[in-house]
């Protein structure tokens with residue numbers, strides 16, 4: 001899922017990295033400049049999760065108002081349920097492989113809390129099994145490839161080279177006005193790439209905001225630069241897994257966009273401002289807050 005193909009690697013090495021080195025990132029837009037404007041959060045008492053800052057699913061941000069000011073929960077639909085299950089299968093499968101846990105897909109299924117997922121097992125488990133099997137094959141192949149090249153490496157070292165991912169790494173976003181309990185999808189620590197996983201989605205420009213946000217948080221905590229981000233689109237089409245990647249340079253423009261979104265969402269919550277429903281733009285048919293906004 002997070003392994004780059006040969007073509008993606010060429011694009012990274014010959015296009016993105018030279019651009020990142022040539023253009024660079026302004027010092028005030030590195031996460032470690034969290035104590036000065038523009039990164040310094042204006043409202044110190046508001047702490048938001050990353051999804052609230054980065055989601056532009058609701059055109060006005062009213063979902064943030066309903067959730068964090070009114071304390072209302074959206075109604076989870078099938079799209080969200082499938083997303084949760086596939087997101088879970090990717091994280092848990094990779095973590096089990098990296099940590100050499102003896103976890104089978106069948107044992108993993110027993111951990112699902114079906115009361116929280118409005119979907120029938122027969123609708124979500126077959127695609128989840130496909131994703132599980134695909135990931136195991138991919139990881140085993142990568143491990144075997146490294147093992148034959150490094151016969152004297154320990155199992156730990158082989159794993160660190162073959163599957164160099166921090167999965168669901170816990171990190172605090174408090175320096176940037178975010179929750180102290182963030183969990184990033186994947187960080188490739190050998191190539192310094194921040195990944196974010198999207199399930200079954202058509203590409204959207206604003207999906208780039210989440211990995212850029214996590215890159216800023218990582219920079220604020222660990223003081224290491226992250227120039228490259230990637231949105232991974234995982235889709236199931238006619239029973240087949242389709243994976244596409246949007247690999248990009250975390251430029252000043254994207255960093256400024258993230259700050260603008262954060263400040264706007266923080267203002268909604270701190271000032272208890274209801275932005276209302278969009279005018280001239282249709283609300284998405286599957287918005288979880290439709291029952292509240294259109295009652």
Ligand code: SF4
Pocket residue numbers: 057058059060061062063276277278283284287288289290293294
């Ligand atoms: S129904 Fe419309 S206004 Fe309400 S949260 Fe959803 S997208 Fe926003």
